[in-house]
Amino acid sequence: MSMTILTVDDSRTMRDMLNLALSEAGYRVVHAIDGEHGLEVLRAEKPDIVITDINMPRLDGYGFIEAVRDDPGFRNLPILVLTTENAPDKKERARKAGATGWIVKPFNAEKLVSVVRRVAA
């Protein structure tokens, strides 16, 4: 069975791009439009990997990651963070929240999939 990836991003463009690249690589992709929604979909879909944006309404990426890590069922779930630039402070905050790794935007499909493979079981 192919792995399920949850992408959490408020931008439709970004969700579509992630979807395109990941489904072409054979992953099953589910979406959420912000952190709150992400937690709902997370519990319903039990994804194998999560890719999340940072800047989102309602619940941002940091809060989302912390909430995921607070749930014993998802303590070891790989979570990748999307950041626009190589901003060390953002990475640090994401790491503190419990992020596994990061993907720097803009990404191409190849780079994205290689990062996903890096954290995927």
Next chain:
Amino acid sequence: MDPMETIRQTFFQECEEQLNETETGLLALEIGEADSETVNAVFRAVHSIKGGAGAFKYERLVRFAHVFETALDGLRNGRLEASPSAMKTMLRSADLLADLVREARGDAAVDDARLEALRDELGRLAEEPGEPATQAADSFGFQPLTLSLGDLAPETPPSQGWRIVFRPAPDLYRRGNEPARILRELAELGDMRVTCDASALPLLDAFDPGGAYLAWSIDLTSAAPREKVEDAFDFVIDDCELRVAPLAPAPDAEAANADGLEFTPLSIDLPMIDAPTAPQAAASPPPTERKVETVRAEATVSQTIRVDLERVDRLANLVGELVINQAMLSQSIVEAALPRASKAFDDLTALEQLTREIQEGIMAIRAQPVKPLFQRMTRIVREVADATGKMVRLKTEGEATEVDRTVFEKLADPLTHLIRNAVDHGLETPDERAAAGKPEHGEVRLTAAHRSGRIVIDVSDDGKGIDRARVKAKAVEKDLIAADAQLSNTEIDNLLFLPGFSTAAAVSDISGRGVGMDVVKSSIQSLGGRISVSSRPGLGSTFSLSLPLTLAVLDGMVVKVAEQTLVAPLTTIVETLRPKARDVHRLGVDQRVLADRGVFVPLIDVGIEMGFRTTPADPLSGVVIIVEGDGGARCALMVDSILDQRQVVIKSLETNYQQVQGVAAATILGDGRVALILDIDAFVAVTHSQPPLAAVS
């Protein structure tokens, strides 16, 4: 279509939404009606545009969005104050951002000088107080580097490969990282021998499932450079001890090999690594529960779908045909002379109900709120205000009012023109306003509302009003009217709509774009709408647009006049009655009025007005329909009889034939014949120029 191309379209659509969000937010900030979430939303919108633009390599857009975002970030964390001048810069930046999006889409390129000027302005804004931003970045910037700095020396070419010692800290597991995966990635770089150091592993009673007890020593035979090796540890560099040293050169190679043989090769102890994962499986809920949740999640995800407009239009057309067909069916049933109690009548009623619901459903799909259109106008106001040196506030009302998509799209140009006019011609300069005892800020109001089955959009200003003397002089000068013409105020105001009329002494840059009010009028008319103007000297002017809700179907009263079948829009009808002799009064030679509820309304013989007959009919023989025009003026239409009340499909007369005075459109009846739909406002207008009607005491 290429999937990337589809996403690109999505990106541009989303940009429009985000640009709107940006503008709305900034405007709220400008007038101090914003909360902290407003700034965040604006920041996110610009950030999203930047993200998407990066993916499509719109470099100019990315660079500007970045500078803009930095300034907004300052606003967000309080480094920058939302002063009027700062907000002005922000708003202009939002406009530029919109233009850059358009440039990316292939429209007009943005002027470099303008881009640079604003970029500098934003840059200064972001830097102003003390620039703590860079400091913060620096203090973080050093931290992750500490570990690798010591090993920076070996610039020597990678001889054999690398010896890596890797000791994860508990945090590595806590963040969902996994040594096995890192080792697997390393294995892709070359031959690898891995030794697991389990010496730190405690006895079971002291074992902490969240702890980190294992370490690995890896000999990697590879030509890969150090960066490549370290790259595999990129995510965990702060959560482990890592040493990467060049593998001993050739002479020592054997020794290294010999060393390696003493270890059990590549024994990654899988159960051990999996240990921390165990609770996850235990926490999984039973499958049934999971299913229920899935359904719920999907319901939230699919809140909207996007459909090709053509499909919706096709559907709308089909429903139009369905309505006609149903009318034909009902005609056939009547002609079949079925017994009154026949079930066919009930079924027909049910079918009519369904058709109506389908049609309303489709109209609702096609409807969209005027909000985006109104938002676009805020920018127009700003631009014109900047260019003319006027101070203007735009107030909008009824943004949630929905109009049909076709109407929506065609409204942009006329509205833009009216708004430009309102600021450029309507409002005075701040000095003039001050002299007239008005506040310096002029006000332009843009309102939308549903009124008796139509959309009414008003553009009004609190400026000087129409200078009727000047308008008249201009019309005379342009030979549009005779020099001695006696015109009422309304008639003078309406001169503005004549082709070839332009009041501005010098055609200004702003309003004079080769489009006159006559073009505005004809484009509104082509939508089945009307435009009217009212003005009070010194107080301002109002341009009022009245548009049909839908362009497809209307509820009409089918009437007969001189053997012709006509349709009167139901929304205009106030009442129908059979006139009594005492209520009909002659006025002059060939005019009559009807006393209705204490008021005289002009009585119009539709048959004569439409040219169906020349001798007036006896008012007492027919039926009178009291109708009301947009302005609220009423008149009484005399018809021979009322046939039916039903939905009719609107077929444009202009596209199929030509515009006819007094006729709004045509329709096809159940028997296949064409019937004309009356333009009630034209009828009301005929009587409008008559002397005012006195109320009966």
